[in-house]
Amino acid sequence: MAKDPRDIPPGWDYNPATWTQRLPVIGLAMVGFLIASYLALYQWRIVSWVWDPFFPDGSLRILNSRISNILPIPDAALGAISYLVDAVTGAIGGRARWRTMPWIVIVFGLAVGPLGVVSVMLVVFQPVLFDAWCTLCLASAVVSLMMIGPAMDEFLASLQHLKRASDEGMSLWRVFWGLRTSAAQTASRH
Amino acid sequence: MLPALAGIWLMMSPAVLEYVDPARANDRIIGPIVASLATIAMWEVSRPLRWVNVVLGAWLLVAPWLLAYPPAARWNSLATGAIVLGLSLVKGKHTHEFGGGWSSLWKRASPAGPSLRAGMEHD
Numbered sequence A: 001m002a003k004d005p006r007d008i009p010p011g012w013d014y015n016p017a018t019w020t021q022r023l024p025v026i027g028l029a030m031v032g033f034l035i036a037s038y039l040a041l042y043q044w045r046i047v048s049w050v051w052d053p054f055f056p057d058g059s060l061r062i063l064n065s066r067i068s069n070i071l072p073i074p075d076a077a078l079g080a081i082s083y084l085v086d087a088v089t090g091a092i093g094g095r096a097r098w099r100t101m102p103w104i105v106i107v108f109g110l111a112v113g114p115l116g117v118v119s120v121m122l123v124v125f126q127p128v129l130f131d132a133w134c135t136l137c138l139a140s141a142v143v144s145l146m147m148i149g150p151a152m153d154e155f156l157a158s159l160q161h162l163k164r165a166s167d168e169g170m171s172l173w174r175v176f177w178g179l180r181t182s183a184a185q186t187a188s189r190h
Numbered sequence B: 001m002l003p004a005l006a007g008i009w010l011m012m013s014p015a016v017l018e019y020v021d022p023a024r025a026n027d028r029i030i031g032p033i034v035a036s037l038a039t040i041a042m043w044e045v046s047r048p049l050r051w052v053n054v055v056l057g058a059w060l061l062v063a064p065w066l067l068a069y070p071p072a073a074r075w076n077s078l079a080t081g082a083i084v085l086g087l088s089l090v091k092g093k094h095t096h097e098f099g100g101g102w103s104s105l106w107k108r109a110s111p112a113g114p115s116l117r118a119g120m121e122h123d
Helices: A019-043 A056-063 A075-091 A102-130 A135-167 A172-176 A183-188 B002-017 B023-040 B044-066 B071-088 B116-121
Strands: none
Touching: A019 A056, A019 A075, A019 A135, A056 A102, A056 A135, A075 A102, A075 A135, A102 A135, A102 A172, A102 B023, A135 A172, A135 B023, A135 B044, B002 B023, B002 B044, B002 B071, B023 B044, B023 B071, B044 B071
């Protein structure tokens, strides 16, 4: 595939959607998925014990707490699903996807951001509400935070692309879904 | 990077320095938030988040008086707050261009670049 200069967003000095940019995030999402799945297996009691070299009691207290089980499925299972969504939406699309399919980049950004926010919230809850820590929960939080920075550049490029399109009077809807803006529509505005 | 370590230290310090609420609760809440924001801000595109840590650093400087800290917690809060505040004011290395960054999204003028229309038609 030849390098297309249009793959670099206007006013940028690199393309935020190349595979070298995206693969580390996908890798982190898979690591997060594995950690969260393991914790969910414990919360479902498919495994009867959870590994924690530093706070063995803390992990048990936190993973069995009311907050962890406030929703119909345990929080680690929700985390695992979120990581999977991050990995899938991180992987879909080619190296110009910030411009050719903004919708997936927006979904990706919206999936990565809140996952990090929820992780931090849970990290605050651990000591404040339960006076306990959980090593793997902390590890998962770190993973989710490391994904935000590298995901945000692509997210910004897509938002700028949409802004530019709307400033030029193009159909935001069509640009969002990466549809061709029809020649007729363009001509009628001139 | 360093503010992240300062945040992690805040998470641990109630256990290390043995102080209790409200200083303990405050540090256990502010610590993870500072560490998280500092981590995300290590990437240049999300660097503006450092301004939130400037505010949180300032809060650590005044909290000992508003929340009546014991001495150990007070000195810890002052030192950590000064580090977080000071280092979050540093802009850091500028290595990339982001087409005007986040503020380009709410500025009137379109972000830099040639007309989209021309480019899209022969896509």
